[in-house]
Amino acid sequence: MSRDRMQQSRFELKYLIDEYTAARVSDFVKNYLSLDEFGVDQPNHAYPVHSLYLDSDDLEIYWRTINGDKNRYKLRLRYYSTNPDTPVFFEIKRRMKDCILKQRGSVRHEAVASVLNGHLPDASSLISKNPSNLIAIQRFCELMMSVNAKPKVHIFYKREAYVSDDDEVRITMDRDVYAETNLTSTIKTHLTKPVESYRKTVILELKFTNRFPNWFRELVRVFNVMQCGAAKYVSSVNELGHRKLGAREAVMEEESLLGNFRPGDDLPARAKMDHGTYDFRE
Secondary structure (H helix, E strand, C coil): CCCCCCCCEEEEEEEEECHHHHHHHHHHHCCCCEECHHHCCCHHHEEEEEEEEEECCCCHHHHHHHCCCCEEEEEEEEECCCCCCCEEEEEEEEEECCEEEEEEEEEEHHHHHHHHCCCCCCHHHECCCCHHHHHHHHHHHHHHHHCCCEEEEEEEEEEEEEECCCCCEEEEEEEEEEEEECCCCCCCCCCCCCEEECCCCEEEEEEECCCCCHHHHHHHHHHCCCECCCCHHHHHHHHHCHHHHCCHHHHHHHHHHHCCCCCCCCCCHHHHCCCCCCCCCC
């Protein structure tokens, strides 16, 4: 069984880079970190990641991010396979200023629909018997019901990851970010008509739990990268459009923006607006 490498509390810095720079960063990072075990046998050392994000019909969680609320959070299901024996992680990802706090619990596929309906899983559906696993799922359900959040967006990307032996430092590079609407509890890996975010761009993330490593500073200097925001859920909602996500208020706003526009007219800018059973990658 692989150990869980998730950093429950960490600092997270994001940068957008091109493929040429990404190749050089990979060579640089290999002097300090080891390739994540799940990328070893994968093409280009990148493993697939799937997330099903939840939000309310008026996209309250999305707007909290857009508005820069200090103590915002996201609710998502993270999984890597449709194999019913592999886990589905119910994750709460909070941001408190510059610090990321993650809490998650895992269940078997058979329990996903029930949990999304607000029911706690029975013992046989839990991947881990650790009490913290059930506590995380319970907290997820509380937040989900507090805003009446439902499945909205399925996001897929490929992750190249490097990690320190003590799990305190992690670097990831995400590519090929695709998204499509998923308003059901279906756990799927196939996308039919996805939209793409961050075209021809790699999302570089520097993650650390305690002290900012000195060689991180050297990396930033050598490759002349600038920190920025890169929220996959937000960019995916922007690409898909509020209308497809059943956001009532946004649909009404879009309709008012459209006015008397005819098909073919340019829209107003704002209207555009399988691994093993225990799979513990981040």
